Amino acid sequence: MNKxxxxxxxxxxxxxxxxxxxxxxxxNDALTQRDLSKRMGIALGLVNSYLKNLIAKGYITVRNxxxxxxxxxxxxxxxAEKSRLAYxxxxxxxxxxxxxxxNYRQLFFELERSGAKRIVFAGADEVAEFAYITxxxxxxxxxxxxxxxxxxxxxxxxxxxxxxxxxxxxxxSIVITSYLKRESLHRALLDHGIAxxxxxxxxxxxx
Numbered sequence: 167m168n169k170x171x172x173x174x175x176x177x178x179x180x181x182x183x184x185x186x187x188x189x190x191x192x193x194n195d196a197l198t199q200r201d202l203s204k205r206m207g208i209a210l211g212l213v214n215s216y217l218k219n220l221i222a223k224g225y226i227t228v229r230n231x232x233x234x235x236x237x238x239x240x241x242x243x244x245x246a247e248k249s250r251l252a253y254x255x256x257x258x259x260x261x262x263x264x265x266x267x268x269n270y271r272q273l274f275f276e277l278e279r280s281g282a283k284r285i286v287f288a289g290a291d292e293v294a295e296f297a298y299i300t301x302x303x304x305x306x307x308x309x310x311x312x313x314x315x316x317x318x319x320x321x322x323x324x325x326x327x328x329x330x331x332x333x334x335x336x337x338x339s340i341v342i343t344s345y346l347k348r349e350s351l352h353r354a355l356l357d358h359g360i361a362x363x364x365x366x367x368x369x370x371x372x373x
Contacts, residue, residue, distance in 0.1 A: 179346055181251060183208070183216050188225065188240060188248035196237035207315055220244070262345055266293055269368040270300045273341065277306060277366075282338040284309040288351045288365075289344025290321045297343040298322055309337040314354065315347070329358045342367040 186206050191197060199217065203210045217238060220226045225244035231237045240248070277285065285306055287294050290313040298321075301308060310331060311321045317328040332340075340360060342348050348369050355365050 180216070181255060182346060183212075184220060185248065185251040185255060187213075187216055187220060188244055188251065191226065191238055191240040192245065192248055196231060196239070198231075198235050198237055202238075223247075263293065263296055266345070266368060267296050267300055270297045270341075270343075271303070273366060273368060274301055274304045274306055277339060278304050283307060284337045286332065286335055286337045286340045287311045287321075287343040288340050288355060289313055289342055289347055290316045290319070290326050291344050291346070293345045294321065294343035297341065310335045312340075313344075313347075313351070329354050332358060332360070340365050342369070345369055 183206070187202060190202060190205055194201075197205075199210055199213050202217075203213045206213065217226060217228075221228060221238075223243075225241060225247050227239050227241055228236050229239065274285075283306065285301075286309050287297060288311075290311050294311070298308065308322075308324070311324055311326045312329055312331055313326050314328040316326045317331075319326045327335075340355060342351050342355075342365065344351055348367060352365060352367070356362065
């Protein structure tokens, strides 16, 4: 079941990142690009790209601060946009999570019927929590969870591992359990040597 829900509009992740930046600036004064990069866990170059777009739209203003750096602030227009994005994305994600639960149930029962015993989750966000709750209705065992961005954190009593943790796990299939990071996780699994046919997903991946 590698192709389940229809893919999101190309701007889906961008809208989410815009909201993250606007939210960070709404709660903190004088954040720099490097501050935002660390808080959001994304590359500095990506932060720069998102900021340029938000500045062009009038949602953010930039000022010089000591040490020849720049700090970014939310404008009144930016506060309004933050509220609008939060409202829109909440509705989108409510639909996504509802459909995800149904699709994971179908996928897990298919795996069970095929004789699979142990699976690995790739991704440890809110979607993974829905997947785990659904998994409890089956006889499948969660062999582990990999997500390099959250390595060493705990997911339902299990320590999240980086991709290299797959080397020490025994499993039948790997299931992508993230919506926003589904593409990067898929690439990371391929880079780690996992065959594409062994990577299962319910969200369409843009090729």
